[in-house]
Each structure stands twice: as C-alpha cells, then as structure tokens.
Amino acid sequence: MAAGKGTRLKSRLPKVLHEVGGKPLLAHVIAAATRVVPASDVFTIIGYEAERVRSALASTGVNFVLQSEQRGTGHALMVASKPLAAYDHVIVLSGDAPQITPQTIASLLNFHLDQHAAMTLLSADLDHPTGYGRVIRKNARSADVQAIAEEKSATPAQKKIGEINAGFYAFSVPQLFSQIEKLSTANPHAEYYLTDMAAVLRQARQPVVVWKTENAKEVLGANTRAELAVLDEQMRMAKCRHLMAEGVTIFYPATCVIDTDVEIASDTVIEPFVQILGRTRIGSSCRIRSYSVIRDSKIADSVLVRPGCILEEASIGPAAVIGPYSHLRPGSEIGEGAHVGNFVETKKIKLGKGSKANHLTYLGDAEIGAGVNIGAGTITCNYDGISKHTTVIEDGVFIGSDSTLVAPVRVGKGAYVAAASCITSDVPEDALAIARAQQIVKAGWPSKKRAARKATTTSLSS
Numbered sequence: 001m002a003a004g005k006g007t008r009l010k011s012r013l014p015k016v017l018h019e020v021g022g023k024p025l026l027a028h029v030i031a032a033a034t035r036v037v038p039a040s041d042v043f044t045i046i047g048y049e050a051e052r053v054r055s056a057l058a059s060t061g062v063n064f065v066l067q068s069e070q071r072g073t074g075h076a077l078m079v080a081s082k083p084l085a086a087y088d089h090v091i092v093l094s095g096d097a098p099q100i101t102p103q104t105i106a107s108l109l110n111f112h113l114d115q116h117a118a119m120t121l122l123s124a125d126l127d128h129p130t131g132y133g134r135v136i137r138k139n140a141r142s143a144d145v146q147a148i149a150e151e152k153s154a155t156p157a158q159k160k161i162g163e164i165n166a167g168f169y170a171f172s173v174p175q176l177f178s179q180i181e182k183l184s185t186a187n188p189h190a191e192y193y194l195t196d197m198a199a200v201l202r203q204a205r206q207p208v209v210v211w212k213t214e215n216a217k218e219v220l221g222a223n224t225r226a227e228l229a230v231l232d233e234q235m236r237m238a239k240c241r242h243l244m245a246e247g248v249t250i251f252y253p254a255t256c257v258i259d260t261d262v263e264i265a266s267d268t269v270i271e272p273f274v275q276i277l278g279r280t281r282i283g284s285s286c287r288i289r290s291y292s293v294i295r296d297s298k299i300a301d302s303v304l305v306r307p308g309c310i311l312e313e314a315s316i317g318p319a320a321v322i323g324p325y326s327h328l329r330p331g332s333e334i335g336e337g338a339h340v341g342n343f344v345e346t347k348k349i350k351l352g353k354g355s356k357a358n359h360l361t362y363l364g365d366a367e368i369g370a371g372v373n374i375g376a377g378t379i380t381c382n383y384d385g386i387s388k389h390t391t392v393i394e395d396g397v398f399i400g401s402d403s404t405l406v407a408p409v410r411v412g413k414g415a416y417v418a419a420a421s422c423i424t425s426d427v428p429e430d431a432l433a434i435a436r437a438q439q440i441v442k443a444g445w446p447s448k449k450r451a452a453r454k455a456t457t458t459s460l461s462s
C-alpha cells in the first residue's frame, strides 16, 4: 500500500518517496518483498502523485494498481481485488515502514499458513505505542485476535496496550474478499480501515491470529519528518555495523553517511565525515579519507582517495590515488595506478595506467593513454560554444604546465608539448610542439628605464 499522501509530512512529495538510507521508503519495502516473491507477483497500490511514484519505482519490475481516491487502507485492498483474485493468499505491506526484512515477511506468511488463518497480522511491543493501532488479543496466552483498535477510537484501557499493529498482514484471498464489503467508514477519519477486517472476520467466525516480531525496529513507520530522521539514522548505523562485521573499518561511524545499496570489500578504511552514496562499489584495502562525497562510482582495490574529493559516476582502477580536492564527474575512468591530484576536474575521460594529472587541471572529453604526464594548469578546451570535441593524448606524452589543448586535437605517442603552449593542431608522434609567443630578452633595459624615470622626477622637482 503506497497510495497515501502523508499529510503529516507537510510535503508535495508523496510520503513513500521520502528517502531514508539514501532511497525512497517504498523502494526498501519493495526490495524486501521481491526477496520473498518475484516482482511479477508484487502489486503496488498507488494514488497520490501516482505517476511520480510509478516512474520512481518502475525499474523494480513490480505491478501498479491505481487507487485514484484514497479512502483508507481497506479501500486500497478493495481496488486491488481483481488482480489479487488469481492468488490463494496475499501478504499486505505498508509502504512507509522501510526496515521490514524478507525473513519477517516469510515468517508472517509461514505462521499464517500453519494456522490456516483468514487473517494474520504482524505485531510488535513498543515502549511508546501512541499513534499505532493496538492489538486486542482474545487472551494473553493465545495468538487469537479479537480486534485492532486505532489510536483515535481506542478506549483509555486499550491505549495502555503496548502491542501494536505493524501494518503488515497475510490474508486468505477468498476470505478477505468475501467479507471486505462489510467494512464501514463509521470512524473518526471516515475511511475504510483494513484493520477493521480483524473484527469483521472474527464475527464471521474466521480465524484471525497475530505473529509478534521480537525486532520492533523493523516495523517502525514514518509519519512525520522527525520519524523519518530517526529511521534514517537507524538504517545508516545498521549499514555501518553490517559493513564493519564484513571487515570494513569505519572510524566514527556516526559521522559517515553510507547508503543502503553501497558495497564495500574488507580491509577498506573509511575515515570520519565521508558520504558514500547510491550504488557505489568499493574494493578491498582502499582508504577513503575525510570529507569525500562519492556517488554511484566504482572503485577497485587499494585505491587511496585523499581528503575532500567529489566522485560522481566515476570508475577508478586499482591502486590509483585521487585528491586531495579532486572533482571526478560522470564518465571519468581512471586507470590502474593513475594519479589525479589537487584541484583537478575531470569529465568523460579515460586516463591510462600510471598517468598523472596532479595539479589545477581540467580534463573533459579526453582519451589519455598510459604513462602520460599532464602538467599543472593544463586545460582541454572541449567546448566551442555549440558542441563538445575530443582530445586524444597517446601513451607516454608529456604535456608541459599551463598548456591549453583546443579540441578536436591529437597528441601522438611520446610527444612533448612545451609549457604554456596553446595547441590547436595535431602533434605527431615523438615530436616537440611549442606554441607560445617567443621570449625576447633585452639586456640592461630595466636600469635604463629606472635612470630615465629618475631624470624626469629630478627635473620636475628643481
């Protein structure tokens, strides 16, 4: 269920697209669901900003069902009755509780099947249950459920119950849809509550049971921005703990932001205040020094990222050294053992094995071979105001400092470009190109100049 607006977030963005752990709430729930059943058996009920939700999650391969008017969680199931009729049982998940695990979903289903229940709900004991529906059991010892009491309608005695309805259920499909018409909107929100199915099925003498998870964190939903922040922190700490258990060193993990889908191999060290985002993959024995932000990038083994680097959709070969203060933009492919240094910006380039661009350089739309040295302040002039052009620098080239390479241009194998050159045509293999104004040296000129100035000032003052 993902059709709700999320009024309490005070946002134009639908609740289920708000992010925790670096991706939408709903993406976490779908990821858990698709580890229990194939994506083709998942039906996502969308409504508020439906197209936005659909396109954000389209790549997951799940189905979408439109609930154009959001008249409650019970109503959400009513609109999905047609596609669900093909199944014997349905697991219902709330799209706003992102820490649910595939194990818990599977346990809920197994318990439901074992009990031959019409409805099985997932519960948890919370110290602060306010806001959640409360589970009214038949008696303390049995799994049989009498009803679920929503916060707004609960009696003072019911509000004292710490066992909450997590918003995850398993239903027998025929029993659900033979009784769902009995739901009413006679409640404070004037909505069809799916939770009322407990009492409805009970009255129809159908078995309704509860399965309690010991891991209460798993079922926490997010209805407010403050709750989103709590979930985000919990998920990021859980991610750090998981990585540490897998052999990654993370100093001061509370300062690191590592997204859920990030992969890092063992013996890599993450220093404080680092962000590793999206689908980034980092190999083993790397060191990511402080204040770097790395998004959707691929980093091989033994790479050193010095402080203050920004990497976006970049790929870094083994034993390369990046930074400090390098900005690697999308399409930067840095070869094995290559160095990209201080204040260097790259975009859509290949930098070959062992090549170096260590200082104050812009390299865009360039193919650079192996063993190349790019001097300080080199600029590839890749844009003529209309289109982008490529610079090719072959193996073993030496580009002197402060050179500009006006693309399209090629510097052949082993060539030298003299410092401060403006290269506008190709440099052949094994050639030296000097493209700068020739230096003129005038011996004695400064002292003549000073003497002339002195003579004028003396004549003026006399």
Ligand code: UD1
Residues within 6 Å of the ligand: 001, 002, 003, 004, 005, 016, 045, 046, 047, 067, 069, 070, 071, 072, 073, 074, 075, 076, 094, 095, 096, 097, 131, 132, 133, 134, 148, 150, 164, 165, 166, 167, 192, 193, 194, 195, 221, 223
């Ligand atoms: C619901 C439960 C409550 C439970 C809590 C757990 C009901 C009536 N109450 O309350 O017992 O403790 O979850 O988090 O179900 N949705 C739709 N269509 C709608 C309305 C909601 O798809 O018409 C979706 C929402 O997008 C959301 C989910 O259903 O993902 C739950 O709705 P929400 O409004 O968050 O219900 P809660 O008030 O949290």
Ligand code: MG
Residues within 6 Å of the ligand: 094, 096, 221, 222, 223
């Ligand atoms: Mg909720």
